[in-house]
Amino acid sequence: MRYFTFLLALVIIISAPFFGQVPIDFNNLSNPETVDYKLFWDIRLPRVIVAFFAGAILALGGLLFQSLFKNPMGTPYTLGVASGSTLGVAFAIVFGFPSMVSLFGFFGALFTVIVLFTLTVKLKSYETNALLLVGIALAFFYNAALMILFYLSDESQSFEIIRFTMGSVDVVGLEKTLPIFFSSIALLLLAHLYKKELKLLLTSNNYAYLKGVDVKKVNTILLVAVSVAVGVCVSLTGPIGFVGLIIPHIVKSIYKKSAEQLILPIFFYGGVFLVISDLISRNIGVNTDLPIGIITAFLGGPFFIYLIIRRR
Amino acid sequence: MLKIKNYNNPILKHISFGLEENENLIILGSNGAGKSTLAKVLCGITPSNEVSINGINLNKFTNKERTKLINYIPAKLEIFDEYISLDEYLNLSRLHSLLEPKNMLKLLDIHKLKEKPCQQLSSGEQQLTMLGTAVLHNAKITIFDEPTANLDPKKSRDVYFLLKSNIFQSKIIITHDLNLAYRLGYKVLYIDEGKIVFFDTSEKFFTESNLNDFFGLSVKKIEDEIMVNL
Numbered sequence: 001m002r003y004f005t006f007l008l009a010l011v012i013i014i015s016a017p018f019f020g021q022v023p024i025d026f027n028n029l030s031n032p033e034t035v036d037y038k039l040f041w042d043i044r045l046p047r048v049i050v051a052f053f054a055g056a057i058l059a060l061g062g063l064l065f066q067s068l069f070k071n072p073m074g075t076p077y078t079l080g081v082a083s084g085s086t087l088g089v090a091f092a093i094v095f096g097f098p099s100m101v102s103l104f105g106f107f108g109a110l111f112t113v114i115v116l117f118t119l120t121v122k123l124k125s126y127e128t129n130a131l132l133l134v135g136i137a138l139a140f141f142y143n144a145a146l147m148i149l150f151y152l153s154d155e156s157q158s159f160e161i162i163r164f165t166m167g168s169v170d171v172v173g174l175e176k177t178l179p180i181f182f183s184s185i186a187l188l189l190l191a192h193l194y195k196k197e198l199k200l201l202l203t204s205n206n207y208a209y210l211k212g213v214d215v216k217k218v219n220t221i222l223l224v225a226v227s228v229a230v231g232v233c234v235s236l237t238g239p240i241g242f243v244g245l246i247i248p249h250i251v252k253s254i255y256k257k258s259a260e261q262l263i264l265p266i267f268f269y270g271g272v273f274l275v276i277s278d279l280i281s282r283n284i285g286v287n288t289d290l291p292i293g294i295i296t297a298f299l300g301g302p303f304f305i306y307l308i309i310r311r312r
Numbered sequence: 313m314l315k316i317k318n319y320n321n322p323i324l325k326h327i328s329f330g331l332e333e334n335e336n337l338i339i340l341g342s343n344g345a346g347k348s349t350l351a352k353v354l355c356g357i358t359p360s361n362e363v364s365i366n367g368i369n370l371n372k373f374t375n376k377e378r379t380k381l382i383n384y385i386p387a388k389l390e391i392f393d394e395y396i397s398l399d400e401y402l403n404l405s406r407l408h409s410l411l412e413p414k415n416m417l418k419l420l421d422i423h424k425l426k427e428k429p430c431q432q433l434s435s436g437e438q439q440l441t442m443l444g445t446a447v448l449h450n451a452k453i454t455i456f457d458e459p460t461a462n463l464d465p466k467k468s469r470d471v472y473f474l475l476k477s478n479i480f481q482s483k484i485i486i487t488h489d490l491n492l493a494y495r496l497g498y499k500v501l502y503i504d505e506g507k508i509v510f511f512d513t514s515e516k517f518f519t520e521s522n523l524n525d526f527f528g529l530s531v532k533k534i535e536d537e538i539m540v541n542l
Contacts, residue, residue: 067392199404202392202393202396203392203393204391204392206384207390209356210379210384210449212379257395258393258395258400259393
């Protein structure tokens with residue numbers, strides 16, 4: 001069954017660039033003179049690549065946040081990291097740093113993690129719901145700040161911000177996919193490197209400490225790594241919700257294994273989920289290209305409510 | 313070997329005592345007296361500057377060296393991930409022991425629970441599991457926080473013999489089970505409201521007058537048994 005799912009997912013990913021509102025002629029793919037060539041290599045393929053690696057970062061980031069904060073709802077989104085990144089991007093748009101949009105997005109994410117981290121030290125425990133409440137408070141705060149930016153922005157900037165907050169994996173040119181590709185691979189490798197420590201931390205921080213883990217150091221490295229990757233991701237795609245929350249939960253409930261053994265499946269299926277969401281967004285209507293964030297929220301929202309009900 | 317000198321925090325007051333090489337200790341005291349708080353300070357979970365082992369401040373050891381010296385088994389199993397199985401948990405805990413997790417499963421008679429997630433074990437089974445991890449960790453000093461609190465009489469007895477055996481190097485046992493404390497015969501430290509009020513041998517502690525002072529009418533000694541007076 002798992003094998004079948006994996007193969008099916010693989011087929012979907014490979015065939016994804018060929019589906020779209022304009023059919024592509026296979027014979028033209030090696031001929032740079034044709035429109036099909038440009039459509040495939042500059043638009044469709046980069047888009048699928050970005051969707052896959054963005055999904056992978058969000059899902060793995062979700063898993064790591066859930067594990068390190070010991071909270072099934074702790075993801076870079078619920079804790080405000082993505083909102084921070086969004087705010088950074090909006091700031092860059094409004095105050096005229098269009099070339100540094102990614103950098104601002106990244107610092108927005110990093111700043112939020114520093115705030116969360118300082119507060120968890122003050123709260124003396126990672127294992128409280130207080131952190132989630134802090135995340136919600138941060139989200140309100142960022143939202144207010146975003147409103148100020150809207151107020152200050154002109155029409156085209158407003159539109160740019162709104163479009164950004166809907167989330168999109170629309171990029172042009174294969175070279176644009178490189179930052180997200182490298183940051184997702186780096187995050188994956190780092191998670192693998194700290195697999196043993198992660199497993200010890202998955203029991204409790206005290207237990208990990210007694211078994212010789214430098215809890216603070218490992219937490220810091222992994223949380224900063226996730227924030228960097230999410231920062232890169234959000235600055236490119238905008239905030240795409242629910243992937244980080246639902247993919248770890250689904251994969252866990254299928255595999256029934258401890259989180260550190262699921263790093264690779266969660267990375268992979270996070271990517272698959274966004275590729276499918278993007279496929280739907282590209283093909284659902286005629287001449288429309290629905291923002292991907294809408295699709296994931298439509299799929300994710302009801303599922304999340306289902307999860308809450310089932311937990312009872 | 314283990315020493316704490318004039319430690320103070322909101323719960324504990326002027327805590328100073330020392331243990332010699334291979335010496336064992338029983339820590340007694342009423343609920344909320346500060347026993348577990350003390351244990352967390354001794355093993356370093358609560359950071360302090362006042363604990364030393366072999367004359368060296370606990371903070372000065374590397375993480376790995378520290379694991380060889382001290383371990384703490386809490387009263388309740390804390391585990392966040394719902395899928396970590398008993399077998400995996402034992403494997404994680406094996407640091408300095410020559411024994412293997414499968415020996416532990418046999419020794420504690422929990423072999424059939426091997427694949428079961430730790431979260432789904434009963435509190436007694438969890439307690440046995442934690443005891444198993446203590447053996448597999450094999451630190452020089454192991455602190456046990458109420459190791460028999462959730463066990464049925466037979467398992468309590470098994471655990472008594474395990475503690476009595478020489479499988480652990482040096483033990484500090486926090487307990488409310490006076491009979492266990494009495495039978496083990498280790499040095500006794502009694503804490504009351506965060507202060508050490510007794511620190512001496514078992515013989516000196518378990519006298520009629522002392523029992524009366526510390527426990528009043530709630531405990532009585534009948535022949536060679538310490539009983540809760542009901």
